[in-house]
Every structure is written in structure tokens, then in C-alpha cells.
Amino acid sequence: MDNVFTVGEVVPNSGNYRITHYPPHTGEEVLTLTKGSTFPRCVRCSHVSFMLIRLEFCYGVENSRLSVSV
């Protein structure tokens, strides 16, 4: 599947990503990530995948200062 990414990859498109943990230790999480940043690491498990579920269409403002905490 082309819409699944892993930790450390560069975010190809701004949008909402669903986080899947392995082994699962939390419920469904959705994270908004900005194009050009990297997919964050989970502090509790080492196998996390991110699936793009919704693109962000507001390309007018490039906000590179977005901070992500998981």
C-alpha cells in the first residue's frame, strides 16, 4: 500500500495520518503532519506505521514550526 509510512521517513503530503502501534498498546490515534517533516518515533514501541487517511488541502500557509509530540 502506498499510503503507509514508517518512522523517520519524510512526510510527503500534509494531512491526517492514522498511527498503528505494534504491539498495539493504545487506541486509534490520528496525527496531523506537515509536508517536509519526519514521522515521529513512539516512546513506547519501536514498530509504528502511519497511514495517510486525509490530505490537508490548505497549502497556502507553509508552517515549518509545527511541533509534534507523541
Ligand SMILES: [Zn+2]
Ligand atoms: Zn507505540
